[in-house]
Amino acid sequence: MAALAGALLGFPVLRMHGDYLAIVTLGFGEIIRLVLNNWVSFTGGPNGVPVPSPHAVWPRVYPPGKDGGIPIHEFFHVSYNPNLKFIFLYAVLCLVVMLVLLVKHRLTRMPIGRAWEALREDEIACRAMGLNHVLVKLSAFMLGASTAGIAGVFFASYQGFVNPTSFTFFESALILAIVVLGGMGSTLGVVLAAFVLTVTPELLRGFDEYRVLLFGVLMVMMMIWRPRGLVRTSRSGVALRKGVAP
Secondary structure, three states, X not given: OHHXXXXXXXXXXXXXXXXXXXXXXXXXXXXXXXXXXXXXXXXXXXXXXXXXXXXXXXXXXXXXXXXOOEEHHHHOOOOOOOOHHHHHHHHHHHHHHHHHHHHHHHHOOOHHHHHHHHHHHOHHHHHHOOOOHHHHHHHHHHXXXXXXXXXXXXXXXXXXXXXXXXXXXXXXXXXXXXXXXXXXXXXXXXXXHHHHHHHHHHHOOOOOOOHHHHHHXXXXXXXXXXXXXXXOOOXXXXXXXXXXXX
């Protein structure tokens, strides 16, 4: 469903790129949030909807004679701890993140990944080379939306409750800042930027009145000293030997 939503959002913005694309997608995010916030019969409005807590996905063991199964902590004779379900949730999340990174790594070395990189650098040249820019853009939108949908599942399970106000403009701007700060196309840079932009505000909680100001100053300094992001992408290419005409 998330991939389908990404495709529906991608159709109206196929002609846009760069900053304009980011602005339009942020605007669509606000429109969708306001619609869902007022669609009380479907989303519950500001009251939201309850989500099964992590214990609903807590693994159970089904030994012979136990139709309903028993919790895994009882099977291993471990004392129950309410935090175990969250530890389990984080462990599954880490595995999913590793799987997503592996899929991304493989896709970037496939023709579709090369098409994404080429379209990002020069759309006109891609169209001149015969690439179907519509399908390439829609595939990127769908992949990004499906990844966000997976993250949303874990977020809702952890919170136990979700409503439209959980996804404000600040969250969208924060994700955009993570991508820009980490470096366009750099997986390691985005991971580092996500860590920096989520930990730094917590470290500045002692400066409540100036936290946003200090956060903005740090962002400006980073953009001045590292305009291409924390980690620059290394472009692979083919080196010509001396004496060989291109």
